[in-house]
Amino acid sequence: MKRVQYSNPILPYALLLPQLAIVAVFFLWPAVEAVRASFYLEDPFGFGSTFVGLENFKDTLTNSQYARTARFTLIFTVLVAFFSLSIALLLAVKADKVIRGAGSYRTLLMWVYAIAPPVAGLLGVMLFDQHIGPLTELARSLGWNLQVGVTPFDTAFVMVITAVWKQIPVNFIFFLSGLQSVPKSVQEAAAIDCRSGTRRFWTVTFPLLAPTGFFLLIINITYALFDTFGIVDLVVKGEPGNNPITLVYKVFVDGFRGNDLGGSSAQSVILMVLVFLLTVFQFRMIERRVHYN
Amino acid sequence: MASITLNTVRKIYAGNVEAVKGISIDIEDGEFIVLVGPSGCGKSTLLRMVAGLEDISSGEILIGDRLVNKVEPADRDIAMVFQNYALYPHMSVYNNLAYGLKNRGIAKSEIDQRVRKAAEILEIGEYLDRKPRQLSGGQRQRVAMGRAIVREPSAFLFDEPLSNLDAKLRVQMRMEIKKLQRDLKTTSIYVTHDQLEAMTLADRLVVLNKGQVEQIGSPMEVYEKPASTFVASFIGSPAMNLIPMKKTALGWEPEQGDGVNFDIRSDASEFIVGLRPEDLEILGDGAPLGAGLAAKVVVTGVEPVGAESYIHGTLGEGGQEVILRAAGKQHYDIGQVLSIAAKQEKIHLFNRQTGKREEEISALQPA
Ligand SMILES: Nc1ncnc2c1ncn2[C@@H]1O[C@H](COP(=O)(O)OP(=O)(O)OP(=O)(O)O)[C@@H](O)[C@H]1O
Ligand SMILES: [Mg+2]
Numbered sequence: 001m002k003r004v005q006y007s008n009p010i011l012p013y014a015l016l017l018p019q020l021a022i023v024a025v026f027f028l029w030p031a032v033e034a035v036r037a038s039f040y041l042e043d044p045f046g047f048g049s050t051f052v053g054l055e056n057f058k059d060t061l062t063n064s065q066y067a068r069t070a071r072f073t074l075i076f077t078v079l080v081a082f083f084s085l086s087i088a089l090l091l092a093v094k095a096d097k098v099i100r101g102a103g104s105y106r107t108l109l110m111w112v113y114a115i116a117p118p119v120a121g122l123l124g125v126m127l128f129d130q131h132i133g134p135l136t137e138l139a140r141s142l143g144w145n146l147q148v149g150v151t152p153f154d155t156a157f158v159m160v161i162t163a164v165w166k167q168i169p170v171n172f173i174f175f176l177s178g179l180q181s182v183p184k185s186v187q188e189a190a191a192i193d194c195r196s197g198t199r200r201f202w203t204v205t206f207p208l209l210a211p212t213g214f215f216l217l218i219i220n221i222t223y224a225l226f227d228t229f230g231i232v233d234l235v236v237k238g239e240p241g242n243n244p245i246t247l248v249y250k251v252f253v254d255g256f257r258g259n260d261l262g263g264s265s266a267q268s269v270i271l272m273v274l275v276f277l278l279t280v281f282q283f284r285m286i287e288r289r290v291h292y293n
Numbered sequence: 294m295a296s297i298t299l300n301t302v303r304k305i306y307a308g309n310v311e312a313v314k315g316i317s318i319d320i321e322d323g324e325f326i327v328l329v330g331p332s333g334c335g336k337s338t339l340l341r342m343v344a345g346l347e348d349i350s351s352g353e354i355l356i357g358d359r360l361v362n363k364v365e366p367a368d369r370d371i372a373m374v375f376q377n378y379a380l381y382p383h384m385s386v387y388n389n390l391a392y393g394l395k396n397r398g399i400a401k402s403e404i405d406q407r408v409r410k411a412a413e414i415l416e417i418g419e420y421l422d423r424k425p426r427q428l429s430g431g432q433r434q435r436v437a438m439g440r441a442i443v444r445e446p447s448a449f450l451f452d453e454p455l456s457n458l459d460a461k462l463r464v465q466m467r468m469e470i471k472k473l474q475r476d477l478k479t480t481s482i483y484v485t486h487d488q489l490e491a492m493t494l495a496d497r498l499v500v501l502n503k504g505q506v507e508q509i510g511s512p513m514e515v516y517e518k519p520a521s522t523f524v525a526s527f528i529g530s531p532a533m534n535l536i537p538m539k540k541t542a543l544g545w546e547p548e549q550g551d552g553v554n555f556d557i558r559s560d561a562s563e564f565i566v567g568l569r570p571e572d573l574e575i576l577g578d579g580a581p582l583g584a585g586l587a588a589k590v591v592v593t594g595v596e597p598v599g600a601e602s603y604i605h606g607t608l609g610e611g612g613q614e615v616i617l618r619a620a621g622k623q624h625y626d627i628g629q630v631l632s633i634a635a636k637q638e639k640i641h642l643f644n645r646q647t648g649k650r651e652e653e654i655s656a657l658q659p660a
Contacts (some may be wrong), residue, residue, distance in 0.1 A: 183379065191382070192344065
């Protein structure tokens with residue numbers, strides 16, 4: 001790393017200030033506020049608050065509905081991460097065969113990445129719209145009366161499909177560039193050493209993709225846990241009823257629909273801890289097992 | 294072990310780039326063939342077609358007496374050593390060597406035995422548990438060699454395997470490869486653009502130029518009787534002096550410069566005269582001129598390389614440049630005029646138009 005010396009010692013801090021201010025105002029302050037609120041019972045009508053210690057956490061963790069949501073979130077995360085990673089990998093492998101070295105084609109594929117996530121999510125939800133969704137139509141013609149927002153399974157199904165669908169391009173681009181960074185000569189050496197292409201993939205290409213794969217796994221878990229808020233919201237339209245939702249969405253529902261600010265703060269603190277653990281895990285893994293070459 | 298036969302092999306890349314233009318070579322069982330030529334002449338392409346890594350546009354490649362045009366690389370019974378070694382970064386050295394054997398369903402005990410034997414030959418036994426990134430360039434090179442020899446294939450293919458090593462290691466590995474090949478007697482095709490490497494390794498050299506064979510022959514044949522000006526300038530260092538000369542009313546004169554005393558009976562009116570730097574003798578003052586070629590050279594520069602010096606000069610003031618080889622101890626001044634001479638049998642003649650060697654050189658005689 002190159003060291004740059006500023007003649008004015010204050011200048012670098014001044015340059016950092018806007019970014020630090022944004023982090024402080026939009027991330028640190030709300031986080032601190034959430035931690036604080038999680039120890040209080042907030043009056044639903046805004047008339048003060050009472051300190052209740054760990055009561056909010058105890059309530060949350062013993063609540064059967066919270067457990068149900070947590071279970072669903074776990075299943076949802078596993079499904080979304082698994083399918084979006086594996087489908088993207090499959091597509092990337094196919095694309096890699098076609099475009100090795102064809103730079104312009106690769107740039108074209110990058111465009112998928114440029115579609116804004118909310119737009120993609122909205123498109124996905126429209127495809128499953130109760131009345132005008134072509135995929136709902138398709139399901140019906142196959143004899144499946146798909147009722148999003150009514151049947152919990154159907155709702156969960158559409159959430160997973162949409163979340164997977166939206167995440168595939170991101171994974172695809174990373175996998176593709178990962179595949180393209182596997183040296184050609186290593187692939188060729190493998191072609192001489194091993195006859196079966198499938199075996200070659202699992203013994204040479206796939207292990208070399210491990211760093212990319214691991215990075216994407218973390219990204220996808222984070223995505224499924226947190227970034228799918230918009231999709232869940234679009235599917236359940238703010239009124240979950242008995243539909244399955246994710247933990248992050250429950251924070252919102254309990255806090256802003258149920259006006260239980262203390263409880264929902266406790267939930268968000270739990271999620272913060274989860275993110276923290278995930279980050280620690282990621283760094284540990286990078287240090288230990290995954291070989292970045 | 295097997296012979297390899299190339300029969301008018303051609304490679305046309307997308308975009309109509311003809312990288313290999315109909316090459317035929319018969320490689321004998323156990324022979325060490327070196328493909329040599331400048332960058333972009335199609336050496337790698339040709340080798341990769343033998344390996345099966347590149348489709349053959351037309352022609353035939355036979356390994357042993359099996360036509361392999363459509364055979365998968367893994368089924369050709371060849372092993373290849375790549376320029377950047379192409380080791381599997383995630384596997385230990387042991388597994389790098391064992392991988393090709395495992396995939397061929399060879400018994401574990403046999404694999405172990407072969408890997409350990411190869412490791413012993415190449416002196417990499419103590420690194421078997423390491424990953425490639427924990428090895429030096431030279432050690433990686435040995436692992437790459439090891440991966441080839443454990444397979445006990447019918448042919449080794451080398452694509453500039455030494456070009457990433459430093460000069461000293463390169464010389465050492467060169468000798469080891471030669472020795473290894475002599476012991477194993479495995480047919481080998483070795484690609485390099487380094488003419489010295491080519492000369493020292495080859496049983497037979499194949500000099501390539503722009504996708505075509507310029508000459509095939511033993512290193513000494515190629516050195517002593519280069520088939521064209523291309524080969525003459527490519528093989529040998531410093532390169533052969535190539536002097537265009539034409540017949541004038543006054544006799545044979547160099548195109549640029551003067552002071553050359555040379556005569557032959559020939560119907561041709563022009564030639565390119567080839568003179569190796571070491572064949573040009575620097576004469577003492579007043580020494581008699583023998584049969585052959587004599588010239589006056591004005592010294593323009595001296596490159597001492599230790600045991601010898603390369604003397605750069607021109608034929609007369611401002612004439613064609615030539616290089617001579619002289620003993621290192623001798624001192625020469627810039628601007629000094631030297632009398633030089635070459636014996637008749639050391640003079641190479643090339644056709645001015647085609648650049649091909651003139652075979653009647655044996656009939657060369659002073660007029
Ligand atoms: N995949 C390809 N597509 C199109 N042209 C190619 C391709 N690979 C090689 N060529 C061209 O074919 C010619 C021969 O290439 P090749 O790699 O065989 O050269 P080389 O003799 O091995 O050179 P070097 O000493 O630089 O390795 C070159 O002109 C090169 O540009
Ligand atoms: Mg090459």
